[in-house]
Amino acid sequence: MFEPFGVLASDEALYRLLLRHPPLDTSRLAAAAGRTEAETAPAVERLAELGLVTLLPGAPVRLVATRPDAAVDQLTVRWQDQVAVARTAATALLADLPVDRRHRPEDQVEILFGRGSVAAAFDRLQRSVRRELLVLDRPPYAQEPAEPNRAELEILARGARVRGLYAPEALEVPGAFDVFEAVVAAGEQARVHTDVPLKLAVADASTAILPFSREAHEMVDSAFVIHEGALLDALVQLFELLWAAAVPVPGPLAAAGGAGGERGGDAESDRQLLTLLAAGLKDEAVARRLGVSARTLNRRVSALMLRLGARTRFQAGLQAARNGAVDL
Secondary structure (H helix, E strand, O other), rough: OOOOHHOOOOHHHEEEHHHHHOEEEEEHHHHHHOOOOHHHHHHHHHHHHHOOEEOOOOOEEEEEEEHHHHHHHHHHHHHHHHHHHHHHHHHHHHHHHHHHHHOOHHHHHHHHHEEHHHHHHHHHHHOOOOEEEEEEEEOOOOOOOOOOOOHHHHHOOOOOOOEEEOHHHHOOOOOOHHHHHHHHHHHEEEEOOOOOOOHHHHOOOOEEEEEEEOOOOOOOEEEEEEEOOOHHHHHHHHHHHHHHHHHEEOOOOOHHHOOOOOOOOOOHHHHHHHHHHHHHHHHHHHHHHHHOHHHHHHHHHHHHHHOOOOOOHHHHHHHHHOOOOOOO
């Protein structure tokens, strides 16, 4: 179980033995394991250093095993720290390479095939985030998102920033607003743009992953992994240009603008309507979000367009954004 973290199988056997017994001193643990005390003492020291056993005060000192879930957490943190140190050392070692070998084109792009390889690469990318994760997202999806991405919540919990830029169609998926409200509440900055060209995830402006084919339902069958270089810089710049022109994902509706709003909208519900229009959502999705009929929606949109001097619904949303009615 613990071997991937560098724990010897013989040491793990002692840990498992302690899990099944009340606290034991080293001599009793050795006897229970059928080992000599001289063999057991160094193993106990290694387990204690890794946080897998705790030494209880008293004479003689007794040993108690750490809960398995807490033990895995400690080993994971230790492993992540070691990986971070190794990455820093590897970056420093690049200075020893000749200049013409530091950034070879063939090292900047990987092509992955197979769901397992792509899923593992995407998981590594999310776990590597220390400063910021950038995401471009658009349908189609192999499976409709039903709850927030757990890995993203972990990124936010450790203090990194997440910026998500979504196509309007992503908000039209049933239940999408509930998911968006949850991730925004957790700290994600989420915006909508009418022309999100592809799925993309960028970790700390140093690594990106995107589908091999634009028609792919998800980054599941094949994908590119892009490392530092001009291509990655261009992808980050594409994100920033789209982000600057996007509008925020509409937040929770105010009480007056929820279901049953057939009597027409107040200022807050009008703001919600304008935000949804600026986001490029279709009429059906807007009406469903506001909890009004298609007829009521058409009447409210017509009134807003007249007031703003707009010729199209999308133009009304953008005009409102420029006027400050919708915050960019």
